[in-house]
Amino acid sequence: MKRVKVSNNVIRRMPRYLRMLDELMENGVNRVSSFQLGQLLGLTPSQIRQDFSCFGEFGQQGYGYIVSALREQIASILGADRGYSAVLIGVGNIGRALMDNFCFSSWGFSLVAAFDVNPALIGTNINGVNIYSMDDLETYLHNNKVDMVVLAVPKDVAIPVTNMLTANGVEAIWNFTNVDLTAPNSSTIVENVHFSDSLLSLSYYVSERQDEKAARAARAEKAENNQ
Amino acid sequence: MKRVKVSNNVIRRMPRYLRMLDELMENGVNRVSSFQLGQLLGLTPSQIRQDFSCFGEFGQQGYGYIVSALREQIASILGADRGYSAVLIGVGNIGRALMDNFCFSSWGFSLVAAFDVNPALIGTNINGVNIYSMDDLETYLHNNKVDMVVLAVPKDVAIPVTNMLTANGVEAIWNFTNVDLTAPNSSTIVENVHFSDSLLSLSYYVSERQDEKAARAARAEKAENNQ
DNA sequence: TAGATTGTTAATCGATTAACAATC
DNA sequence: TAGATTGTTAATCGATTAACAATC
Numbered sequence: 001m002k003r004v005k006v007s008n009n010v011i012r013r014m015p016r017y018l019r020m021l022d023e024l025m026e027n028g029v030n031r032v033s034s035f036q037l038g039q040l041l042g043l044t045p046s047q048i049r050q051d052f053s054c055f056g057e058f059g060q061q062g063y064g065y066i067v068s069a070l071r072e073q074i075a076s077i078l079g080a081d082r083g084y085s086a087v088l089i090g091v092g093n094i095g096r097a098l099m100d101n102f103c104f105s106s107w108g109f110s111l112v113a114a115f116d117v118n119p120a121l122i123g124t125n126i127n128g129v130n131i132y133s134m135d136d137l138e139t140y141l142h143n144n145k146v147d148m149v150v151l152a153v154p155k156d157v158a159i160p161v162t163n164m165l166t167a168n169g170v171e172a173i174w175n176f177t178n179v180d181l182t183a184p185n186s187s188t189i190v191e192n193v194h195f196s197d198s199l200l201s202l203s204y205y206v207s208e209r210q211d212e213k214a215a216r217a218a219r220a221e222k223a224e225n226n227q
Numbered sequence: 228m229k230r231v232k233v234s235n236n237v238i239r240r241m242p243r244y245l246r247m248l249d250e251l252m253e254n255g256v257n258r259v260s261s262f263q264l265g266q267l268l269g270l271t272p273s274q275i276r277q278d279f280s281c282f283g284e285f286g287q288q289g290y291g292y293i294v295s296a297l298r299e300q301i302a303s304i305l306g307a308d309r310g311y312s313a314v315l316i317g318v319g320n321i322g323r324a325l326m327d328n329f330c331f332s333s334w335g336f337s338l339v340a341a342f343d344v345n346p347a348l349i350g351t352n353i354n355g356v357n358i359y360s361m362d363d364l365e366t367y368l369h370n371n372k373v374d375m376v377v378l379a380v381p382k383d384v385a386i387p388v389t390n391m392l393t394a395n396g397v398e399a400i401w402n403f404t405n406v407d408l409t410a411p412n413s414s415t416i417v418e419n420v421h422f423s424d425s426l427l428s429l430s431y432y433v434s435e436r437q438d439e440k441a442a443r444a445a446r447a448e449k450a451e452n453n454q
Numbered sequence: 455t456a457g458a459t460t461g462t463t464a465a466t467c468g469a470t471t472a473a474c475a476a477t478c
Numbered sequence: 479t480a481g482a483t484t485g486t487t488a489a490t491c492g493a494t495t496a497a498c499a500a501t502c
Contacts, residue, residue, distance in 0.1 A: 009469070011431050015424035019407065033483065041407075045483090046471050053485060061484040062478040078427045079434030093324035098422075100320045107423055109430070147433060172433045174426060180246065180268075189436065191429035195325075195420070196334055197242035199401060200305045202418035203336070204238050206374060206399045207306030209416065236493070260459065272459090273495050280461060288460040289502040 006054045013051055014078055016041060021071040033064035080108035086174075087146050088114040089161065090153035091121050091131055094176050098150060099126045111150075113140060141168040148172040155179055162188075233281045240278055241305055243268060248298040260291035307335035313401070314373050315341040316388065317380035318348050318358055321403050325377060326353045338377075340367060368395040375399040382406055389415075 020040055024032060034045035034052075041048075052058055058073050059065045075081050086104060088095055091114050104111045114131045116122060122133045132140065140146075149170050153161050158177035165173065165188075172189040175181050181190045247267055251259060261272035261279075268275075279285055285300050286292045302308050313331060315322055318341050331338045341358045343349060349360045359367065367373075376397050380388050385404040392400065392415075399416045402408050408417045 007469070011428055012424070014431065015421070015427035016407070018427065019405075019421075019423065035483080044471065046473095047469090049483095049485065050470075057485065059484050060478060061476070062482045064483065077431065077434075079430040079437075080427060082430075082434065084430060084433065093320075093327045097320035097324040102422055107426060107430075109426070148429065171436065172429055174429055178246075180243070189429065189432045191425055191432075193422070193425055194242070194246075195329055196246065197239070198418055198420055199334060199336070200242035200245065200307060201238055202375065202399055202401055202416065203306040203311060203334075204241065204304070205416045205418075206311065207304075207309065209398065210306075234493075262459080271495060273497095274493090276459090276461065277494075284461065286460050287502060288500070289458045291459065 010051050010054055013043070014074055017048075017051075018071065018074045018078065018080070021067055021074065024067045025071060030067050031064055032067050032070075034059075036064075075108065082108065084109050084147040085112045085145060086110070086148045086150055087112060087140070088129070088150040088152065089116075089134075089137070089165075090151065091116040091118070091126075092152060092154070095150070095152035096126070098152065098176075099129060109148075112144070112146075115140075138164070138168055141165075141170065146170060148174060150174045150176070151181075152176040237278050237281055240270070241301055244275075244278075245298065245301045245305065245307070248294055248301065251294045252298060257294050258291055259294050259297075261286075263291075302335060309335065311336050311374035312339045312372060313337070313375045313377055314339060314367070315356070315377040315379060316343075316361075316364070316392075317378065317403075318343040318345070318353075319379060319381070322377070322379035323353070325379065325403075326356060336375075339371070339373075342367075365391070365395055368392075368397065373397060375401060377401045377403070378408075379403040 017037070020037065021032075034048040037043070037048050038045045049059075055077050056073070058070050072081070086109050088098065088111060091099065095114065095116075099111070099114065111129050114126070114129050115134050115137045116131055117134045121131045124131050149165055149172070151158065151161065151165075151173050155178050158175075158179040158181070162173065162181055170188065173181060173191070175190055175192045178194065178196065180192060180194075181188075244264070247264065248259075261275040264270070264275050265272045276286075282304050283300070285297050299308070313336050315326065315338060318326065322341065322343075326338070326341065338356050341353070341356050342361050342364045343358055344361045348358045351358050376392055376399070378385065378388065378392075378400050382405050385402075385406040385408070389400065389408055397415065400408060400418070402417055402419045405421065405423065407419060407421075408415075
């Protein structure tokens with residue numbers, strides 16, 4: 001597989017391709033063209049072919065792509081076939097929701113341990129994942145290969161915990177705290193999940209829609225009065 | 228406020244500005260320049276001024292921006308000052324995590340009701356929000372102004388529930404199911420939250436990093452052997 | 455006033471789309 | 479073979495950055 005510098009826009013589309021290919025496989029489709037994929041995803045065929053071409057040649061002229069083969073290629077590009085290990089820190093509601101609902105394994109990852117400060121949780125087990133004391137985290141990190149940390153601790157301890165993690169060699173953080181970890185720890189790869197950003201974007205488009213409606217209504221009323 | 232067509236990229240940055248301004252206010256900062264904001268957010272001052280200029284003139288030459296005033300302006304642009312009402316559908320783990328942890332009100336929204344099929348939940352109350360039966364949802368939508376729906380139902384009922392919602396006038400969906408609702412219901416505004424997409428993006432960058440390391444190691448070994 | 459920083463126009467850069475030869 | 483669809487190059491479009499006059 002090629003490893004040239006690929007734009008973030010492309011990277012963000014790859015998981016969508018993967019999901020769509022999974023869906024096609026579930027539906028027993030075994031061949032797809034860039035045109036069809038584009039229709040399904042609301043993208044142009046050109047863009048899809050450009051995206052794929054960043055990583056190699058996965059199709060066949062005059063035929064298209066074999067769904068299962070393309071699926072494997074994209075999974076591989078995204079590292080979803082490397083069995084990366086993840087550790088969850090903070091078994092509050094979000095952490096718990098992830099343990100209960102998010103199927104790490106179906107994306108090729110394995111959640112190997114969870115950590116919390118709550119004595120009621122320590123020593124228990126959710127979905128086969130043991131919950132350990134935060135006090136044992138540092139030792140754990142030294143004795144185990146941890147490819148990524150899922151950070152779901154309360155906002156106010158996000159920074160100190162992150163500092164501890166990076167000091168202990170953690171290189172990737174999937175960040176569910178409401179704190180932006182992007183800037184500070186340069187060498188650590190951080191993926192921020194900000195619910196509020198997502199909701200506010202939605203809210204913007206709702207406002208836009210409502211303002212348009214109001215403007216239309218105002219125009220209609222004015223026209224009415226001018227009769 | 229201006230309402231010209233603004234690119235999605237700009238809209239996605241606005242909530243980040245809002246969060247940063249909130250943080251500055253918490254820290255008692257009451258004045259900020261585009262240069263400082265840029266440093267804090269990892270953006271260029273140019274871009275920040277360009278972004279703001281899509282909506283109006285919020286600064287003062289030679290001085291910068293008054294944090295609280297700018298905060299209000301951006302909140303208003305995003306519709307975070309309109310008291311939009313939201314209804315949660317599906318009180319599973321994700322739904323519950325949102326009810327417990329996500330502070331709708333701090334972003335100007337109010338969660339007015341929740342719905343589920345589980346008899347053990349129906350009639351109960353979480354954080355002041357009543358949980359009703361799904362059977363009552365349609366009636367509820369007819370009798371109440373619902374600006375957005377938070378969709379946190381299981382994957383397999385996502386499509387039928389969505390169809391029911393749009394049929395009953397719901398225009399905006401904050402979608403936590405793993406189904407892409409983007410394409411089909413054209414007039415409905417959908418914001419998809421896909422945990423897997425986020426994780427896979429992170430995974431890509433982790434893989435890239437590890438491949439670089441491996442390549443470096445291979446080169447080093449080769450050099451060693453050539454000694 | 456001098457220094458700072460805005461809002462905006464112009465220049466650059468990058469991403470998307472279109473077009474087409476290659477070929478299955 | 480004829481039709482279809484890829485991978486890739488070139489053209490277009492849009493987003494970011496640079497520059498600077500306006501002005502607090």
